[in-house]
Each structure stands twice: as structure tokens, then as C-alpha cells.
Amino acid sequence: MLTKEKQKLRLQALEWALCALGVLAVSLSLALARVETCDYVSVNGDFQSYNVFRRILAGQTPYVDFANYVGMAPVxxxxxxxxxxxxxANSLFVTNFTAALLFSVTVLLVFWLVARSRPAALLAAVFFVKFCSSGLLGTLLGARLGGYLTGLFESLYTPSNSMRIARLFLPFLLAGAALVWLKARRCGLEGDALQQALARRAPCLVWGLAxxxxxxxxxxxxxxxxxxxxVLFVLVQALRLWEGWRALAARLGIYLAGALGGAAVSACLASGGxxxxxxxxxxxxxGWQYFYFNGTGGRAMLLYLLETPRLWAFALPxxxxxAWCLTRLWQKRLTDRQLVLGFLAFAILAATGAYTVSGSGYNFKEALEGYTWLALFALAxxxxxxxxRRAARLRDGALRLAAAGLALALAVLAVRDAAxxxxxxxxxxxxxxxxxxxxYT
Incomplete structure (x- = not known):
């Protein structure tokens, strides 16, 4: 006889399995659609991605035998x-498949953290990419707004020029790891277990290694x-866990040792030693990738900040x-949910700022704009x-049923496409x- 707790765990496992099925199905369909033809277009990044793969598979070493400016994420x-x-052709298939998959995972995390509803997050993860790629988003919101959002999200759930979704997935990967840790420790997101753990040496070292x-x-x-x-490590130590300068120095030293060790290991793994x-x-x-960093020969593009009001529309919120998270931390009221969300916003804003003031601002929109809109949808x-909330059981049941039905329907369509x-x-x-x-033959 199964207990209620075991029944709940099995139901959750089934929900996750169906969500994964739906996400995989959407990703498969998009990848198959992309390789209807494998036409080479020199400026769209497709061969740029494959060039790294083919060189590694030929026995060459990144950063030693060839240029790999994008980083190791696509690899x-x-x-x-x-x-x-x-x-x-297979490179096209794989990169489009993983891009859609990664974006669905980020949708899941954003909705889970912002909407505070696991059923809603699972439904969004299954539904959102299909909603955008099918044209329904553009139809629902009209040619202007719908067209803008469709193009914006397409630049995230497809590889685009240089696997941007793979590059910007790192903060979401770290956020997901934090959520898994909290789940394993049976700590809720509304507490401060993640922050309090940094009073101990081992978590400080792990934070640095990550x-x-x-x-x-x-x-x-x-x-x-x-x-x-x-920055977040220092702020948590100073505003939440302050026990004097000696304690701060000891914990910071452990963190820095972990960070330096992790960076050394990372550089060795990436470059074959x-x-x-x-x-x-x-x-x-x-110096040679004009749109990556230093695109103006070292001159900070401060005028770009003043001439691009759309940037401020997303950077200021x-x-x-x-700033609100910092105030909550100073008041010792910041929850782990807010800490993880703050980290995601901080990382995206920092990368965007680096592009804007030291490069051409070429890539600012995908992460900052796209995830601001996604957060707004999650807030809705x-x-x-x-x-x-008074009908929570009925609501969650409807969301679970919708997610399950959609996942199964998408799986059937994907099998049909593949067959x-x-x-x-x-x-x-x-x-x-x-x-x-x-x-082109």
C-alpha cells in the first residue's frame, strides 16, 4: 500500500517525465524542420559552429590549434x-535541437521562480517554444508587438549566429543547481538556507569552484x-552573515581559492592542458571580433548608452x-528565491553592460530584452x-492536465515528423x- 507521500512523489515524477517528453518533442520537430535543407550561408553562424566540432573531432585542440572565441558551451x-x-547537416540538427531544449529549460526556471507555481512552470516549459515557433504569438498579439516578440524569442530558441542560448545558459545552470541543492536539503525557496550555508567553509569553497x-x-x-x-558572496557575508573582519577574510580566502582553482581547471580542460x-x-x-568585445578599438561606447533608449527600458527595471534585492538583504529578509532571481538578473545585466560599454552593443537585446519579457509573462x-488560490487544487489539476495533454500531443506530432x-x-x-x-548546387 503506497503512502500519500510516495503517491505524491510518483505523481511528481510522472509530471516531470511528461514535461521532458513535450520539450524533447518540440525540440525534435524544430531540428527536423531546420535540416529540410542544409544550405551554407557564410554569415549565419551555422558553419562557424560546425567548424569547432569538426576540428575537435579531427584531433585539434581549442585555443591551441584553432580559434574558439565563442567558448566551450557549444562544445x-x-x-x-x-x-x-x-x-x-547533423551539426545543424543538433544545434537547433539543443537550442530549443535549453530555452525551454530557462522558461521552466523563470516561471518556477517568478510565478511560484510548479504546474504553471511545467506547462510553460512545454508550451512556450511551440507557441512562439508556430506563429500563434504573432497572431495573438498582432503584427507589431507579436512580430517583435516572435523575432526576439526566435533568436533565443534557435542557435542564431553563435549559439547565444548556450552561452547565456550558464547562469540558469547555476540557478538550477542551487534549486536542486535546496530540494535535496528539503529547504523551501522562501527561507535563507542557501545564504546561511555560506557561514561554513565547505559551501564557500563550492561556491568559489562553481x-x-x-x-x-x-x-x-x-x-x-x-x-x-x-559580488554576491561578499554582500551575503557582509550584510547577512557578518561576524567580523577575521571571519570575512577567512571565508573570502576559501572562496577565492576555490574560484582560482576552478578557473585553472576550467582553462586546462578547455585547452587540453x-x-x-x-x-x-x-x-x-x-581585437579581431568586432562585435564581441572591444569593437571600437578600446573606446567605451558611452554615447551608445545615451542614444539607445530601448536599452534603458530593460536595463532600468x-x-x-x-536594488530591491540589496535592500532586502541589508534588512536580512532576502529569501533564497529572491537571491537566485537576483543572480540571474545581475548576470544578464553584467554581460549586457560589458557588451555595451566595451563593444558594439550588438548582442544586448537577446538576453536582456527576452528574459525581461519572459519575467513579465511569468508575473502575469x-x-x-x-x-x-482559493481553488488551488482545481487550478493545479487543470494546469497538470493541460501540460500532460499537450506533451502527449506534441510527442505524437514529433514521432510523425521523424517517421x-x-x-x-x-x-x-x-x-x-x-x-x-x-x-545551391
Missing amino acids: VLNLPLVALNNSF AGLGVSWSNDFGLACLFCLT HPLAYLRFTRDVG AAAFL ARGLVRLT GWKNAEHKGEYIPALGGWCE
């Missing part, structure tokens, strides 16, 4: 699947996460939220959750060297 997330079939290990993930979000985790090559490459990348969902793809009519001619069809 870690895509190379194992690309290695199963080393071709340009910050350092992410350095080679990407040149933008790897460094942004290191900076933000360091040549950390100096990694450091030289990272230092010089802005993020900064205001961080939070409002609906609060309005229906018929090989024998379907494809554009152009099959090119063995590409591993797929090409219209």
Missing part, C-alpha cells in the same frame, strides 16, 4: 551528439557569472530589482495563480559532403 552541449554523425569552473563556458557569461557570484594558450586567446579575442501568471522525414520531399539535391540536401 560541451553539442559535441557528443555531433560525434555520432560528423556532418554539417564560479571558477564556468570561466571557459563563454567569454561573456562565463566572466559575468564569476564577477556576479563574487594549455591554460596560457587559453588566457592569451581570451585576452586577444576582442533589472537594476531596480537588484503569478497574478492568475494568486487570484485562483516521415527520410522519405519526404526535400528541397534541392542531396550532397554527401554536407550530409544533407542543398539548393
